[in-house]
Amino acid sequence: MSERFRRLLDFSGMDVDRILAILATTDVMAQVLQRPVKRVPALQGFTVATLFFEDSTRTRLSFERAARAQSADVMAFARGGTSLSKGESLRDTVATLDALQVDAYVVRHPAAGAAHQVASWTDAAVINAGDGRRAHPTQALLDAYAYREATGRPFEETRLTIVGDVAHSRVARSDAELWQRLGAEVVLCGPPTLLPPDLAALPGVRLETRLEPALDGAHAVMALRLQHERMDTGRIHSTAAYAERYQLTEARLAGAHPDAVVLHPGPMNRDVEIEGALADGPRSLITRQVAAGVPVRMAVLYHLLVGKGSR
Amino acid sequence: MTVKAILLDARELDRALTRIAHEIVESNKGAENLALVGVHTRGVPIAERLADRIASFESLRPPVGKLDITLYRDDLTEIALQPVVKKTEVAFDVSGMRLVLCDDVLYTGRTARAALDALVDMGRPAAIQYAVLVDRGHRELPIRADYVGKNVPTRRDEVVKVRLEEIDGEDGVVLGVRGEAPT
Amino acid sequence: MNDPRTAPRTWIRGATIVTSDGEIGTGDLVLADGRIEGAEPRGPVDHEVDATGLVATAAFIDPHVHLREPGFEVKEDLVSGLAAAAAGGYGTVVSMANTDPVVDEPGLVRSLIEKAERLGGTRLRPAAALSMGLRGERLTDAAALAEAGAVMLTDDGIPVVDGELMRRACEWARDLDLVVQTHSEDPTLRGDGVMNEGAVSERLGLPGNPRAAEAAMTYRDAEIARLTGARVHIAHVSCRAALDVVAFFKEKGVSVTCEVTPHHLTLTDEALASFDPVFKVAPPLRTADDVQALRDGIRSGLVDCLGTDHAPHTREEKQRDLLSAPFGIAHIEVAFPVLYEALVLGGVVALPELLRLLQDGPADVMGWPAPSLAEGAPADVVLLDLDTARTVDPGRFLSKAKFGPWDGQTLRGWPMRTWVAGREVFRRDDAR
DSSP states (O other): OOSOOOEESOSTTOOHHHHHHHHHHHHHHHHHTTSSSOOOSTTTTOEEEEEESSOOHHHHHHHHHHHHTTTOEEEEEEBTSSSBOTTSOHHHHHHHHHTTTOSEEEEEESSTTHHHHHHHHOSSEEEEEEETTTBOHHHHHHHHHHHHHHHOOOGGGOEEEEESOOTTOHHHHHHHHHHHHTTOEEEEEOOGGGSOGGGGGSTTEEEESSHHHHHTTOSEEEEOOOOTHHHHTTSSSOHHHHHHHHOBOTGGGGGSOTTOEEEOOSSOOBTTTBOHHHHHSTTBOHHHHHHHHHHHHHHHHHHHHTTSOOO | OEEEEEEEOHHHHHHHHHHHHHHHHHHTTSSTTEEEEEETTTHHHHHHHHHHHHHHHSSSOOOEEEEOOGGGOSOTTTOSSOOOOOOOBOOSOOTTOEEEEEEEEESSSHHHHHHHHHHHTTOOOSEEEEEEEEEOOOOSSSOOOSEEEEEOOOOTTEEEEEEOHHHHSSOEEEEEESSOOOO | OOOGGGOOOEEEEEEEEEETTEEEEEEEEEEETTEEEESSOSSOOSEEEEOTTOEEEEOEEEEEEOOOTTTOTTTOOHHHHHHHHHHTTEEEEEEOSOSSSOSOSHHHHHHHHHHHHHHTSSEEEEOBOSBGGGOSSSBOOHHHHHHHTOOEEOOTTSOOOOHHHHHHHHHHHHHHTOEEEEOOOOHHHHTTOOEEOSHHHHHHTOOEEOHHHHHHHHHHHHHHHHHHOOEEEEOOOOSHHHHHHHHHHHHTTOOEEEEEOHHHHHOOGGGGGGOOGGGOOSSOOOOHHHHHHHHHHHHHTOSOEEOOOBOOOOHHHHTSOTTTSOOOBOOTTTHHHHHIIIIIITTSSOHHHHHHHHTHHHHHHHTOOOOOOSTTSBOOEEEEEOSOOEEOOGGGOSSSOOOOTTTTOEEOOEEEEEEETTEEEEEOTTOO
């Protein structure tokens, strides 16, 4: 962990100690958010810019809250707003914002690699808040954090099963990468049209097109959101047909570990990829996942920004 | 660090804490409504020991909290190395309490400032007092301690090192100068 | 300006003369009146060139370049594009029709030729669009386009989806003895892919374009060649599967030819791990196995020729994200050093075989006489420095696209001077 940690783009090359340090800081940040004054001055003087080329109010607000809860200044840029006009290259946008003395960029973009590109053009810290199908590292961190908080089970003794539209899911890719790195076993499950066989090349990952063997012995089961456009492109016949085979239900969890918990990155299609009662039931970590969003992002901002000397 | 002088040996350190414990009780007219908050790292065992001593001559042991002030430091934009953020453990409601903030060394006053801000963000205490084992001078902020184990005039290039059984395996306070010991 | 009668007499002395037939030996070469005069001057010499240590050979033909004029002069124009071609050692290039307006009218063909002749550099031989506006709906007037000087029919850049349209274009082409060049990728199978589909695309989370899309369309286009008897030239074959299809049809005697590019011969999809859109190209960079297949095809003679598919874009466009950045690599100036390093120094083929793929190969595809150093041949000559390693400095590119995959790399095999019709059209800064 000696080299400066300046970019959270994905988990490649990140050692477990660093991941655990972020989760430990998350504990402290969660504590801050439970106090009467939910703000610390840690990032006073830093400027965090959210750069959202894709709509995601939830994620953007979560990052902005995480920055403000540490007293950072926040600049928000969103496509469709006034600032990010179509046609301007990513590079020009970054050059413009760099002139405004930004210390950290939080980048959400429909193209995989966009955050890497931004990182190659700026000295500021860069956080990938979701790039295409590639990665959404803070989501994976908050999933892991919520799981650890809820179960206390060591990751080395954990099997995580992710069910759904794996092909298009940055959440699946990031969670698979992170949990595998933490020592967990990862099973990816989905219909054959949404589960590219080439994903088997990812380290420590097993693929299953049938739900039953995928859930067998699982300690954590994550349902992915099913996008409606998947029907238009012929990947699946209908929502009903999908739910018939891949919906997570209490009954289907019979083969999982008795204490298995259920996760969903949201937003959720209730009774499509997950049974409503299961999402609301005692196995569900969904509320914890939502609650972990701000403290995890506070921890990530702290780790990326503090200890670099001022710009 | 090269050691120049022993400021407090184990017995003197023990005596200083005992005296501070008595002063705290006297000044607060008992141990009712009193709580001790130690600043990570060495303020924590100091707070524990003060609480033990108070318990030995009062009928109750004041609760002890642990405070990490990292997120309140005023130098986070500049420092080269990232401090590890530790958990603050204050299990009681600080509102209405008389808090004694405990630390090993009072120097510039910046740690105390950060700790005060952190405590105030946790609620509204009735009063906050400040106990330190050593006051070495060189204040950069208008901060003073209510309870002091020993006042030591120092130079800025000198180092005051407090060693405690719980952390360092032995008790004592030494004065040193930065740098390697000559061999 | 290309009037041969005013071309000077140039005496190239002490060169190592190499042709696609092999090394001829050290000797002299005299260019006069736009033609190869022989080994000794027959009149007053205007220029004497010391070519000791350099290889002299016929200037290359590139059957596949995008010069962007008219319409996209911000990316490239005839002046910059032909200068870049000359710097790459090319004496003749075939320009693609995907300009704005599209080259689908005889008038535009004529004006391109006239303008290039006025420039007097590397020869321009325009391809014409196969369909009006490259829309894949209605045929262009191939006869009129050929009469105006178009040398090829192609909708390059956009695959021709409509099989019947392709068939009818081939029927015209056969009758006019024009070659039809195809960008063979099935767009319905290619989908929104921006790189090769495989383990790397899945790891990088980028939409993949499967090799099947290329192989399937290559098969259809080759079947149309068989059906019509037209000469069908498969552009930029990038993968083993498509090359297998070409081999299958060649074995059957079908009039199908193919080209491969310098980038598909040297780069793989792993390059995309940098997320640099400079590596975004169509067809996409494939795997190491595909590179091996293409190199095997070079060695076996299955590959007919090399074409650069020089496709310049602005730096701004290539600094967009990977989904919206345009496809294309601009590299005509470094093509020979890249090929020389990879194929000759890399032990795939000897220099004469590489020259064949840049001289006789493309000439055969086009139906032209092979470039030659024989007496009386057009004086299109290039001098190559095979020994000196030079660093690729994109800032000195003559193309408007001053960036590429090989920036900063050290390569050997640089063209030093190029003559077209006896006139010097390029001279490297450090040339003697």
